Amino acid sequence: MNREKLTQVLPAGGEALRKLGFSRERDPRVRRRLFSWRMFVLILLVLLVLSAGNVLLLEVLLKLEVFSVLASMGVGTYWIAMAVIAAIILHQVSCTKFDRPMRRLSRAMKAVAEGDFSVSVQPIHTGSKMDYMDIMFEDFNRMVQELGSIETMKNDFIANVSHEIKTPLAVIESYATALERGDLTPARREEYAQTIATASRSLSTLISNILKLNKLENQEIVPAAKEYDLTRQLSDCALALEAAWEKKNLEFDAQLEERVMITADESMMELVFNNLIANAIKFTEPGGRIVLRQIEHGDTVDVVVADTGCGMDEETMRHIFDKFYQGDTSHSGEGNGLGLALTRRVLEICGGHIAVRSRPGEGSEFTVTLKRSQNADSAHR
Numbered sequence: 001m002n003r004e005k006l007t008q009v010l011p012a013g014g015e016a017l018r019k020l021g022f023s024r025e026r027d028p029r030v031r032r033r034l035f036s037w038r039m040f041v042l043i044l045l046v047l048l049v050l051s052a053g054n055v056l057l058l059e060v061l062l063k064l065e066v067f068s069v070l071a072s073m074g075v076g077t078y079w080i081a082m083a084v085i086a087a088i089i090l091h092q093v094s095c096t097k098f099d100r101p102m103r104r105l106s107r108a109m110k111a112v113a114e115g116d117f118s119v120s121v122q123p124i125h126t127g128s129k130m131d132y133m134d135i136m137f138e139d140f141n142r143m144v145q146e147l148g149s150i151e152t153m154k155n156d157f158i159a160n161v162s163h164e165i166k167t168p169l170a171v172i173e174s175y176a177t178a179l180e181r182g183d184l185t186p187a188r189r190e191e192y193a194q195t196i197a198t199a200s201r202s203l204s205t206l207i208s209n210i211l212k213l214n215k216l217e218n219q220e221i222v223p224a225a226k227e228y229d230l231t232r233q234l235s236d237c238a239l240a241l242e243a244a245w246e247k248k249n250l251e252f253d254a255q256l257e258e259r260v261m262i263t264a265d266e267s268m269m270e271l272v273f274n275n276l277i278a279n280a281i282k283f284t285e286p287g288g289r290i291v292l293r294q295i296e297h298g299d300t301v302d303v304v305v306a307d308t309g310c311g312m313d314e315e316t317m318r319h320i321f322d323k324f325y326q327g328d329t330s331h332s333g334e335g336n337g338l339g340l341a342l343t344r345r346v347l348e349i350c351g352g353h354i355a356v357r358s359r360p361g362e363g364s365e366f367t368v369t370l371k372r373s374q375n376a377d378s379a380h381r
Contacts, residue, residue: 050082101133105140117148165206168199175199212271212342223265223350227373230260230269230301231294237273238292244281251289260294260301261373268346269370275339276305276366283309283364301372306365312358320356 104121111119120141123134175192178184184192238254245252280290284307293304312320321344347354351371358364 053078053082098133101137105137108140108144112144112147117144117151119144165203168203168206171199172196172203223268225263225265225350227261227263228266230262230303230370231256231258233266233270234273234292234294234303237270237277240274241277241281244278245290248281248284248286248288250281250284250286253289253291255291255293257294257296260296262301262370263373264350264352264370268350272343272346272352272368273303273305275343276368279339279366280305280307280309280364283307285309288363296372299372301370303368303370304365305368306363308363311360311362311364312356313360317356317358321354 101121101124108119108121121137123137175196179189179192179196234256235254238252242252277290277292284290288308290308291304291306293302293306295302295304321340344354346352347368353369355367355369356364357367
């Protein structure tokens with residue numbers, strides 16, 4: 001095989017071996033060396049002692065002038081006895097080093113399979129003496145913690161969904177029962193009908209958002225990216241919510257470029273900006289101010305949605321992108337806590353990024369960073 005073929009085969013073979021688990025890469029957490037000079041010296045001493053014992057035995061047998069057959073049997077018996085002793089010692093070492101730890105791990109894995117996520121396996125060594133068995137135990141403990149967190153999130157999700165669905169259903173049932181009475185005035189009937197319609201829309205929005213979020217998290221929705229004008233989309237989103245911010249007498253300041261082209265899924269990005277602007281309107285008191293700003297930075301563009309609302313503390317900002325989390329419970333009836341979770345997931349899929357800055361009583365500022373279209377420069381010409 002010539003040099004060219006050899007250089008082509010070896011990297012491919014190395015990659016195949018790495019995929020099968022044969023890798024020379026060492027886990028940086030492992031501190032114990034695989035080769036130990038202490039063990040080498042110990043084995044050498046044991047072999048010297050055994051060899052010396054064999055020589056002494058032969059010397060005794062030769063002095064007694066025993067037949068060679070009996071001498072061979074004596075030597076054989078000696079080595080069989082030594083082999084038995086070595087086997088017992090190795091068995092004890094194997095039980096201590098491998099069998100007992102693996103039994104502990106097996107019991108812990110069985111407990112996890114039965115739904116107990118509180119178990120953990122204590123590593124055998126710590127610090128500079130850690131080996132791959134200890135690393136395996138540490139990784140197992142970390143995996144169990146993650147599984148426990150996922151299980152808790154799942155239970156919280158089910159509880160929150162149940163609560164969010166029960167609330168509009170209770171409203172619909174209550175007002176529908178009231179409508180069955182025949183002594184209601186036309187004005188009261190219209191009021192009850194509007195309440196039922198509002199609760200129905202809230203329930204429909206909740207179910208729609210849950211389905212969207214589930215599809216996004218399971219990657220069942222593939223973004224259909226195309227080039228479009230971001231400025232036009234932001235203007236359309238602001239105008240679509242004009243009635244809402246005018247109803248609260250809010251000042252809406254739009255600081256937009258003439259035209260900025262991006263390549264993304266237009267319908268999914270519309271969901272992002274509608275959620276951010278709607279949130280700004282919801283959490284800003286009447287007479288407040290909302291700013292929609294667009295800033296270009298080379299090959300990226302920032303879309304900023306800022307308000308003068310109630311603001312958030314550090315704890316709230318750590319959880320605002322969690323499903324069903326609502327930091328300001330005074331506005332809980334106006335949403336279901338899924339808007340920002342959807343927003344972040346959409347941006348992750350579309351290659352964008354979202355950041356938030358806020359202080360209690362001073363409003364909030366959400367910044368969405370997107371990549372500009374490759375033909376953005378030509379779009380300006």
